[in-house]
Amino acid sequence: MEREKIKKIVAKHRHEKAAILAILHEIQEEDKQLGTESLNYIAQLLMMPVANVYGLASFYSAFSLRRKGNTEIRVCTGISCHIKGSDKIMGTMKSRLNIEIGETTWDEKFSLEKVQCLGLCAIGPNASFNSKIHAHLDEDRILEILKERMEDSE
Ligand code: FES
Incomplete structure (x- = not known):
């Protein structure tokens, strides 16, 4: 800056x-x-x-020493979400965005992080896109959300 x-x-x-x-x-x-x-x-x-x-x-996890994308995707990998399949959610995001955890896409639109708990364990697996939390995720649903975000950012 x-x-x-x-x-x-x-x-x-x-x-x-x-x-x-x-x-x-x-x-x-x-x-x-x-x-x-x-x-x-x-x-x-x-x-x-x-x-x-x-x-x-x-x-503090709110800070990043590397540039983050306009949309910060945080996939919950806490124990409750893990049991409900958060590994698949994370794997889907990594593969679709072609980045690893802690990285940002080349166009700086998306970055991917993991969090330990979003405080909504009962309705997991969860992920947040900036401040909006999405619950009851599966691989299809997170891809839909990502597609919507990609269209919005065009
Ligand atoms: S473990 Fe995922 S919201 Fe709590």
Whole structure:
């Protein structure tokens, strides 16, 4: 992200170290990643050790050090969804998008992640497309959802 944009976001939070998570969230939201240069600059602006900023950016799953797609697909691989076939859902997504977990498609439209639980175990297997959660999935249904998302993004 451009330094001027980062500077504005940090200034909005009055250069407060306590606002570091909010700052990281805003940058992640806008830039779809927390790049190395951004993290270094944030550390500089907040006068924090770079290692601390990296530590936070790599600890929370909401943050990504690599660019994410416009649509972030998160397939739940928690125990309840696993029992109900989440491996097949994940395999279908990997094969259709031609990416592995943690990767983003070449056109930056989709990225694929796994999560441990989306909090809706009873109606799994589940996956989320950005903030929308889809339940009772099977391979056909997730392909339908993906197709709809692909059409929407064209
Ligand atoms: S294990 Fe998948 S929603 Fe809880």
